[in-house]
Amino acid sequence: MSRIVMKFGGTSVRDIDRIRHVAGRVAKVRREGHEVVAVVSAMAGDTDRLIRLAHEITPDPSDRELDMLLSSGERITSALLAMALSTDGIPARSFSGRQVGIHTDSTHTKARIERIDGARLEQSLREGVVPVVAGFQGISPSEDVTTLGRGGSDTTAVALAVAIAADRCDIYTDVTGVFTADPNMVPRARKLDRISYEEMLEMAALGAKVLHSRSVEFAMRYRMPLRVLSTFSEDPGTLVTEEDRTMEQMVVSGVTLDRNQAQVVVCDVPDRPGLAATLFRELSDNALIVDMIVQNVGQDHLTDISFTVPRSEARKTLRIARDVATRIGAGQVKTREDISKISIVGVGMRSHSGVAARMFETLAAEGINILMISTSEIKISCLIDEKYGELAARVIHSTFGLDRNEPGDPSRG
């Protein structure tokens, strides 16, 4: 008998038919003899409806009130799923975040979990009742409702799994697992059976939308095995877990393409200590999140500093960077939006040399110019011309041996 947390996202509980289907999946695991805790998101569309109502009132609603408003979506789903389970003959009980003791700080709309009092969940499990928990929410020290921000329900699921020492946390989505690349872009992409926390984190940060990086960090910190699988398929999905010997011996686990970046180049920066710091402090004070940063060694005591920001922030960044450039005596500031970031991720890079060279050669062989490069221990990213993005993803996917033998419906991978 295992103890399993099963989390279902918004598309999995979009309507009553799907909620019934989800109840069936939970019931099956329960009937196999496992202890089950279900965690649910709001029904797809519900949260958008509530946000729309709030924005009809004011473009800038208070965070505390938004949390009171939005948290109701998950409560609704939890009650409906508990009803569906009871109807299936599985005793079940809905719980709000407060009721299962999810205590957070007071940062409304993006609260952090501070502690979990798992007593009520334990009691429910002892009674043989399946707890159905409203995800995404907790309660602040002043007893106000808080929400956990993006990926909040995944975080709820992982945190509860840790609190009750579950054997595993299963995240049910509308895809069959984690893929070596986006199957829409790389038809020969295949589903991974296992992936390490570190790789999953890099892939989440690079834009693979299956899991939010926060829940992966949480799982990694507490060594909680995560499984990503589809509500609508019997595929066992992808296990996200600690790196171990039994893991497939692949150098690279996945290829991701991020089309949402813009490049900014500050030219002719005088080569004096502290000028780069001045620039990035100013950007950070304006809440701009900078991704890649490259500083070229220049001539005549002048350097170029290049970096990338989310494309939606390009104009704001340009304005601020130009201010700073004037102040520090740098030259012109240029932006480019027609670029993409292609990345490879894999723990195998730690023990394999030449991975970067192989990636650069592959791009060169296709005549693709590299604008910027940045690397971490298990990741290599190259900024390239946007128009070559999909081609680059496919050839790199192939180069590192990730292709399936037969292209086809990747969901059957």
Place this chain on the structure above:
Amino acid sequence: MSRIVMKFGGTSVRDIDRIRHVAGRVAKVRREGHEVVAVVSAMAGDTDRLIRLAHEITPDPSDRELDMLLSSGERITSALLAMALSTDGIPARSFSGRQVGIHTDSTHTKARIERIDGARLEQSLREGVVPVVAGFQGISPSEDVTTLGRGGSDTTAVALAVAIAADRCDIYTDVTGVFTADPNMVPRARKLDRISYEEMLEMAALGAKVLHSRSVEFAMRYRMPLRVLSTFSEDPGTLVTEEDRTMEQMVVSGVTLDRNQAQVVVCDVPDRPGLAATLFRELSDNALIVDMIVQNVGQDHLTDISFTVPRSEARKTLRIARDVATRIGAGQVKTREDISKISIVGVGMRSHSGVAARMFETLAAEGINILMISTSEIKISCLIDEKYGELAARVIHSTFGLDRNEPGDPSRG
């Protein structure tokens, strides 16, 4: 400066435009220097939508889960109204039933309030922040969400008003107040400026739908003045309060017609002690609520027992009454559904004689036969042929001097 609880029903907060309008009304009272607590129902239609979802899953959802589900409607409205008030420049904060300390028993879907811890409301008022409370809900000793059943938000408002020693509880509806009769039936009906708790209770029990009798009972017990008024008009409404000298010296305050009754007659019941008790015990054990009861003195030691029940229960009642009749050796059992109950209510009856006679004479003058009569200290009801119902209401309304001088739009009364 007064302390006022303002409660808004579902039609008053049906959409964002109306929520904005409600915010305007609350803001106006606040700006006049009063301390205000707002209590809200779910947006009209929201509760029905949630019930429909539950019934798509099961015809018989658990009461605990229904409460979790339905309580979200009021939470949504409270957050939206708090946002609208803040946008209007009035600091406001939403609260769930739990957050304002509404402790109930564990009877899900029709919980009773056991105590209220008003500390958080007091704190909010001290800070100059308008609390916006989700009506209809509380929390059980096991920390589960409960709802208060029909008229629940009115009850929330009155109970909070009592807990914080408010000067008054204003119930905003879609009518301008309590009328001497249903204006759709009696065009000359007029709005009452004041009415006593006792009269309001009788009228609520008789089917005047403005206030649920439970909230009136609560207000009466704690002597909390209630005001019924319209969200959409500047009319001061009707004050429901203790009977006092300044009250209009009317014998009768209102006329009501209940079309939802059925008459049952058990004929030829042997005149022995305990037989009537047997009948009504059996009906009560089957959860049938009997309204009027009349036992005629009969001949030959046989009596007829007549009573009324809600029309929807007529067939069930007939079946049970026939069983009992057989057992106790009574005669046939007959039902009639084409009847109505016309009633007059007024504390003036206590000090005026001849009121009943005047009512009977008025009906007789129109050739209306009386099938049954029942009276209380401040109420007289007659069961009559359904087809004469509206005529009876109009002539009695006139006889007791309730008519306005000019018929017309009663909402402008």
